[in-house]
């Protein structure tokens with residue numbers, strides 16, 4: 001859902017404009033970094049439909065990212081690149097269909113078991129690519145970058161232009177994903193997903209086929225993860241099993257938590273922050289993972305509602321005052337993903 | 350009192366039984382619900398009243414017996430399909446969408462029967478008809494002024510009213526109400542009792558309630574359960590006079 005207040009909407013537009021203007025001042029090296037962050041954000045956004053939207057915590061989401069990436073490689077004959085108009089639909093449909101099939105099984109389970117089953121399916125996909133010759137095996141393989149346009153009529157992807165092109169293309173892809181998900185969550189369909197997250201049992205008793213709604217959400221999230229996976233190949237020009245591994249799924253969850261569970265802005269902020277943090281800690285220290293871990297821990301402890309919480313007045317007071325009291329204020333309004341501050345549902349009898 | 354040919358029941362259960370291990374929570378219960386006839390089920394704690402509602406609503410699958418709605422046996426169906434057959438229920442322990450606004454709780458209830466798969470991607474705010482239906486249900490239970498509040502922050506009595514509004518917004522023909530007055534103040538309870546009596550003219554209502562004053566004031570038919578089994582059923586006055594009932598149940602209060 002889009003931010004509720006006028007100010008918040010203006011801030012959002014200003015944020016996107018700032019990202020669009022950034023290349024004017026940014027050295028070329030950072031363009032690639034920005035582009036990487038936008039792909040990570042697109043991927044995390046797709047997962048947010050499940051986690052923040054529907055209440056489904058999946059540890060296998062990278063499977064769909066990777067399946068899309070591999071499908072680009074698999075349909076490109078030899079070293080000949082195909083048009084993005086071919087590769088993108090194929091990649092998203094392959095990812096979406098995989099999500100439909102895996103979801104049909106995994107969604108029979110719930111909570112912790114769902115986490116485990118999605119992890120298991122993800123690792124299955126990982127080993128298919130890791131242990132067979134399908135896509136270069138354990139080492140991966142170079143994949144021809146799809147042409148951004150059609151033969152003779154495409155965006156410049158030469159070594160020197162590539163950074164700027166990818167920066168804007170991936171920024172646009174991220175923005176489009178954001179808008180699609182905002183529309184979905186504001187729709188009749190999306191409202192049901194939010195209802196399922198809040199109280200699945202009650203939704204069932206209102207007559208909703210909860211399983212079908214979850215499966216539709218899982219499939220859409222898979223297809224959008226495929227969009228991110230496709231853009232990864234456009235940027236990097238290779239595929240390897242790491243794209244599918246559970247690390248990538250866990251990283252997307254981390255991005256969501258870092259950015260804020262209740263919003264669509266969260267995954268974007270989280271992805272940018274994590275990418276910047278990774279780069280900074282790599283440049284400044286030799287203990288990159290330790291520094292990253294400590295910073296993330298600190299942010300999560302200080303900002304229970306993630307980085308996105310910084311931009312909401314109520315969350316600021318939650319930091320300044322006391323988390324518990326701020327959550328109990330009776331002025332709670334429905335937030336961006338249909339969530340007010342956490343509230344006790346059970347009333348004392 | 351000679352009535353015209355009795356209308357066929359909207360829901361009828363035969364031989365309904367549910368075991369939990371060795372415990373028979375509901376034992377061989379026959380029950381009919383008819384539009385216009387408020388049917389109250391009373392009985393001491395643990396008698397199996399909530400379990401009976403859980404069986405009828407599909408929250409639980411019966412161990413044995415059948416539940417006919419419009420000629421179809423729905424026993425063992427998934428709960429959402431039973432709900433779509435026109436069965437709406439409220440819960441003894443408040444069961445709402447606490448994080449969402451009061452209006453959104455009822456709007457989601459109203460949305461289900463008013464959409465098609467193809468129309469699901471329409472912005473929720475555009476469907477004024479659904480919002481209007483939700484607002485009407487809120488007005489019916491007297492919660493219109495609370496529409497914008499977070500449901501979990503309502504008072505206990507208000508949450509009970511919201512339960513009823515959600516149930517109504519699905520436009521069921523059969524209403525299963527599990528102790529809707531529990532925890533309400535006297536004024537709320539009286540108003541809600543009157544509301545339920547009014548609903549019974551257009552719905553087939555099953556009312557489980559401990560408040561005997563309300564039950565005997567508004568019920569057209571009373572069934573008494575003890576230890577999972579029906580020990581008496583009939584017109585309120587007859588049930589009240591039944592010696593078995595007096596011993597087994599009402600006697601406790603005397």
Ligand SMILES: Nc1ncnc2c1ncn2[C@@H]1O[C@H](COP(=O)(O)OP(=O)(O)OP(=O)(O)O)[C@@H](O)[C@H]1O
Pocket residue numbers: 369372374392393394395396397398399400401441
């Ligand atoms: N899910 C369950 N598993 C095991 N036993 C259960 C379950 N649900 C109910 N029971 C048992 O079944 C019996 C009937 O319970 P039920 O809740 O239907 O009673 P009730 O008539 O609604 O009581 P009350 O007036 O206290 O609400 C009780 O002994 C209860 O402990």
Ligand SMILES: [Mg+2]
Pocket residue numbers: 398399400441527
């Ligand atoms: Mg009960």
